[in-house]
Amino acid sequence: MLTWIFVVLAIYYIGLFLPSLLLLPRIGIPAYVGSRDADPEPHPVHARAIRAHRNLLENLAPFLGLAVLALLLPGADGAAAARGAMIFAVARAVYLPLYLAAVPWLRSLSWTVGFVGLAMMALALV
Numbered sequence: 001m002l003t004w005i006f007v008v009l010a011i012y013y014i015g016l017f018l019p020s021l022l023l024l025p026r027i028g029i030p031a032y033v034g035s036r037d038a039d040p041e042p043h044p045v046h047a048r049a050i051r052a053h054r055n056l057l058e059n060l061a062p063f064l065g066l067a068v069l070a071l072l073l074p075g076a077d078g079a080a081a082a083r084g085a086m087i088f089a090v091a092r093a094v095y096l097p098l099y100l101a102a103v104p105w106l107r108s109l110s111w112t113v114g115f116v117g118l119a120m121m122a123l124a125l126v
Helices: 002-033 044-072 078-100 104-123
Strands: none
Touching: 002 044, 002 078, 044 078, 044 104, 078 104
């Protein structure tokens, strides 16, 4: 389970830094390292990266809560919870490039698969 927690956190940090990295070529290094009191209007891929990260942030708390409970609760099925965590992690890794490329149906499918992974984690606790 710890491996999948670290994988999801790595995906989180990739998503966290991606919008800023996409902004760097547009504003240059001096503005990038400054206070950036007024960022330019995001271009479509930059805006998608922001929304994709926000979406992962919304799903990170339930994932981490379920993962920690799977580690702590004595009656939890750790193997089933880890399978759910793996499905969640892989789905989220697939979700980000699909969102950036604006692939509507596959993006939604990958989000749904990730949600199924969360449900599997929850069911492993009972």
